Amino acid sequence: MTDALRSIDPRTGKEAGDAVEATTTIELAVIAERARAAAVDYAALPLAARAACLRAVSIALGEHADQVIATADAETALGTARLTGELARTRVQLELFADAVESGAFLEIIIDHADPAAKPTPRPDLRRMLVPLGPVAVYAASNFPLAFSVPGGDTASALAAGCPVIVKAHEGHPRTSELCARIVGDALMAAGAPDGTFAVVHGFEAGRELITHPAVKAAGFTGSLNGGRALHSLASARPEPIPFFGELGSINPVFATPGAVAERGAELAAAFVASATLGSGQFCTKPGVLFLPAGHGLEGELADAAAKASPHPLLHARIRDAYLDGAAALAGLPGVKTLAEPGADGEGFGVRPGLFQVGVADFLDNAEALLTECFGPVSVVVDHGPEDIARILELLPGSLTGSVHLADAESTGTFVQGLLPALAAKVGRVVVNGWPTGVAVTAAMQHGGPWPAATSSQYTSVGETAMRRFLRPVAYQDTPAELLPELLRDEAAVTVPRRVSQAFGT
Amino acid sequence: MTDALRSIDPRTGKEAGDAVEATTTIELAVIAERARAAAVDYAALPLAARAACLRAVSIALGEHADQVIATADAETALGTARLTGELARTRVQLELFADAVESGAFLEIIIDHADPAAKPTPRPDLRRMLVPLGPVAVYAASNFPLAFSVPGGDTASALAAGCPVIVKAHEGHPRTSELCARIVGDALMAAGAPDGTFAVVHGFEAGRELITHPAVKAAGFTGSLNGGRALHSLASARPEPIPFFGELGSINPVFATPGAVAERGAELAAAFVASATLGSGQFCTKPGVLFLPAGHGLEGELADAAAKASPHPLLHARIRDAYLDGAAALAGLPGVKTLAEPGADGEGFGVRPGLFQVGVADFLDNAEALLTECFGPVSVVVDHGPEDIARILELLPGSLTGSVHLADAESTGTFVQGLLPALAAKVGRVVVNGWPTGVAVTAAMQHGGPWPAATSSQYTSVGETAMRRFLRPVAYQDTPAELLPELLRDEAAVTVPRRVSQAFGT
Numbered sequence A, B: 001m002t003d004a005l006r007s008i009d010p011r012t013g014k015e016a017g018d019a020v021e022a023t024t025t026i027e028l029a030v031i032a033e034r035a036r037a038a039a040v041d042y043a044a045l046p047l048a049a050r051a052a053c054l055r056a057v058s059i060a061l062g063e064h065a066d067q068v069i070a071t072a073d074a075e076t077a078l079g080t081a082r083l084t085g086e087l088a089r090t091r092v093q094l095e096l097f098a099d100a101v102e103s104g105a106f107l108e109i110i111i112d113h114a115d116p117a118a119k120p121t122p123r124p125d126l127r128r129m130l131v132p133l134g135p136v137a138v139y140a141a142s143n144f145p146l147a148f149s150v151p152g153g154d155t156a157s158a159l160a161a162g163c164p165v166i167v168k169a170h171e172g173h174p175r176t177s178e179l180c181a182r183i184v185g186d187a188l189m190a191a192g193a194p195d196g197t198f199a200v201v202h203g204f205e206a207g208r209e210l211i212t213h214p215a216v217k218a219a220g221f222t223g224s225l226n227g228g229r230a231l232h233s234l235a236s237a238r239p240e241p242i243p244f245f246g247e248l249g250s251i252n253p254v255f256a257t258p259g260a261v262a263e264r265g266a267e268l269a270a271a272f273v274a275s276a277t278l279g280s281g282q283f284c285t286k287p288g289v290l291f292l293p294a295g296h297g298l299e300g301e302l303a304d305a306a307a308k309a310s311p312h313p314l315l316h317a318r319i320r321d322a323y324l325d326g327a328a329a330l331a332g333l334p335g336v337k338t339l340a341e342p343g344a345d346g347e348g349f350g351v352r353p354g355l356f357q358v359g360v361a362d363f364l365d366n367a368e369a370l371l372t373e374c375f376g377p378v379s380v381v382v383d384h385g386p387e388d389i390a391r392i393l394e395l396l397p398g399s400l401t402g403s404v405h406l407a408d409a410e411s412t413g414t415f416v417q418g419l420l421p422a423l424a425a426k427v428g429r430v431v432v433n434g435w436p437t438g439v440a441v442t443a444a445m446q447h448g449g450p451w452p453a454a455t456s457s458q459y460t461s462v463g464e465t466a467m468r469r470f471l472r473p474v475a476y477q478d479t480p481a482e483l484l485p486e487l488l489r490d491e492a493a494v495t496v497p498r499r500v501s502q503a504f505g506t
Helices: A025-044 A047-063 A065-076 A080-103 A153-161 A174-190 A204-212 A225-237 A258-281 A299-308 A317-331 A360-365 A386-395 A408-412 A414-424 A464-470 B025-044 B047-063 B065-076 B080-103 B153-161 B174-190 B204-212 B225-237 B258-281 B299-308 B317-331 B360-365 B386-395 B408-412 B414-424 B464-470
Strands: A109-112 A126-132 A136-139 A165-168 A198-201 A218-222 A244-247 A253-256 A289-293 A337-340 A350-352 A354-359 A378-384 A399-405 A427-432 A471-477 A498-500 B109-112 B126-132 B136-139 B165-168 B198-201 B218-222 B244-247 B253-256 B289-293 B337-340 B350-352 B354-359 B378-384 B399-405 B427-432 B471-477 B498-500
Touching: A025 A126, A025 A165, A025 A198, A025 A204, A047 A065, A047 A080, A047 A153, A047 A174, A065 A080, A065 A174, A080 A153, A080 A464, A136 A153, A136 A204, A153 A165, A153 A218, A153 A464, A165 A204, A174 A198, A198 A204, A204 A225, A218 A225, A218 A464, A225 A244, A225 B225, A253 A258, A253 A414, A258 A289, A258 A299, A258 A378, A258 A408, A289 A386, A299 A337, A299 A354, A317 A350, A317 A354, A317 A378, A354 A360, A360 A378, A360 A386, A378 A386, A386 A414, A399 A414, A408 A414, A414 A427, A464 A471, B025 B126, B025 B165, B025 B198, B025 B204, B047 B065, B047 B080, B047 B153, B047 B174, B065 B080, B065 B174, B080 B153, B080 B464, B136 B153, B136 B204, B153 B165, B153 B218, B153 B464, B165 B204, B174 B198, B198 B204, B204 B225, B218 B225, B218 B464, B225 B244, B253 B258, B253 B414, B258 B289, B258 B299, B258 B378, B258 B408, B289 B386, B299 B337, B299 B354, B317 B350, B317 B354, B317 B378, B354 B360, B360 B378, B360 B386, B378 B386, B386 B414, B399 B414, B408 B414, B414 B427, B464 B471
Parallel strands: A109 A498, A136 A165, A136 A218, A165 A198, A218 A244, A253 A289, A253 A399, A289 A378, A354 A378, A399 A427, A427 B471, A471 B427, B109 B498, B136 B165, B136 B218, B165 B198, B218 B244, B253 B289, B253 B399, B289 B378, B354 B378, B399 B427
Antiparallel strands: A109 A126, A126 A471, A337 A354, B109 B126, B126 B471, B337 B354
């Protein structure tokens, strides 16, 4: 435990820039109470004003783009091009949520007028809408210092839902977090959000205290299985348990059919390695395992593609160490052949990618180890026959994604027709003839999945419906119009979509 | 622990009818594996076929009405009139869910067509729908042997969501549970549901084994805070945690304004006691506390109404004992006056209602004890002034409901305008000029609330949206039409409501 968070340059492994002070217990308590106090007023802002807050944050991030990107690059070594794209994505997210807030569809309003003739008993007038849960704790990720960090998707969706946000900064980029904290906080205040709507805290202890603070009513998390499970347990064991939405580990299996390999095997091999090593394999959607028909003959192409990937520094020393340990453990499993040897390479936390190959018999014997996520640029190719597919699908753990590559004519075949539903039972998103990396920010996106991909498969952390995590329904029974929230009144002026007395059948 | 569940007549306190065998570990494992095997085929039934299953259960319950009601009455002493109404409600629930299944709105389908021009990166084609979680464990309640038990709302909503159901029967009505198990199971099989879609298990150990069985993917529960918390912990601590939806304890506060008391004080006093003693106070929505303006002078009316309520047997010995202990504990708190003295009365598990009164100073000193649910016909009247309301609202725990009684002209006043939002922050349903007992089965109903009313305030256990508890989203990316679930294809034949490429702003 330390009282200051050191900012490390992954390209050198050395401290660079000022350390950031850890948040003290007293500071955290003050921040949490301010969030509690802000919750009612922030929730009460008209939807247009709430949307304006989100847009103000997007604009402010744009105005400070150069400084944000430079600071993030110094702490993550992700490169200016990637971070420029990530900042654009972060801003698009905020704007998407602003649009969603204004549309009001997320309120899921249902109005059932009274029905004195209803059986078995008369029905009262009932009007339901979703309301914000209250202050939300957001545990930032290391691998997206913007899009899944201080100004990221969890923050944007919680603010959109009408909840104050307290971000636990990731220790991998404390200065970026501080800079974004100021930008986001100032923009929200200037746009009219109440004091206390947004804050950032630093340090391991602050993270523990945050999840157990009574003012906090929900939490979003992106990170490791162990960290997420520990915080989830703390959230569940509180005197008042709170919902914890963790996005944890995912192996993201990819299947290529014999037809696809025959049609474009070399292309698939290169594209798989590109996806698996993108951002140095530090994506939650990195494809960690590729299932190929035995005898595919693509070992050379796969090895060449991996050899061509430049060494790149991982985000920090702990990730580098875990990568090297995890890759070594994979290499040591029975029957595992090395197509590309992982290892430390280059300056700082630099590594080169690893690629392994294993036959189906050895795979089945060690499936749990081979299907556990190893963060960083390492993947396993499994050679198998069509008769093994059912058993493989059974052994797959829950994942964010599952991908299938087909030949043109294959999508009507029985084998493929059976493969997709079995895969869909294990994942949040099925991808056909594409790669899991790259998560589109749209209304239909599902970024989540069965355990261990997420603590709750019922929600997404990306896309418009991510707001649903931070909302709960309230119904008003027989309430006079003047006491109803404005959006629940009968007045025609309401433009928010509502389902009104849409009685079924009976 | 016993190997048989004895069926007790609450009117005599004596065993009546055959005991029911507890489910053994091996039997439970077989049942769970059959549910797992049924899950895929049951989920794959067309929506119309799934709806037909629900309707078949409703029809079968109607055909066996006399036997069901007689058996339930013998085990619960709730009376033929009440149980006839409860069976009607149970059937209406099944039919409501059948209608909801056919409408398909619950699938929350969103289709975003590909957008090659999207910023910052081109968007793929994404199609999202909700899919069933898999086998659901339902923990039946004691107080509704039909509507919240074997054929009740949790069972109906899980079957509607496309999930096999295993009910843990309540030990208070084992014979009713067995009878309903046969009726429901036979009806489902005859309607085409796969073998394993439905089963009932008995016994405490079977309940523990069920929640930890790997085939079970979610659980619904209605019951005590302690029982719910224990099962919730087991569900969260599994190697693969599963969602647990518990409806636990609720105090259901009622406020009457000075205006309302002046206008119709005597009527309110009588109606409050009627609601608090309905079904012998054995409702989760029983109003447990009534806040009245000091000097209301209604002590006589309240006491008279309570005295007039006939003694009635509680559901079983444990509930009777807990009621007597809880009521005695309330009576012993400082400053608590007895308006009606609770106690054992009549045959079997019979009791008479208790009603207490306390001033605001003593209330504030012992708020936690006075605001803890005591199951059965006991309530507390709190005399207070307008200056106490803010503090009272702050101290209120989460509840299923909160009710306010107003005078005609009061709904535009500042005091009342402030009271409702503060109450809405603590409850799932706000009731104006009405009583919380009687939970309408409609789309807009919210039966749930902040802890300890429910383990998750984000869901309801009554009404159409209860299905959402047992569903999760899956998105398909760039998937050829012939590999998509039928309802996600572009074909015009689909009548299910879908949100298609409804891009906002950007």
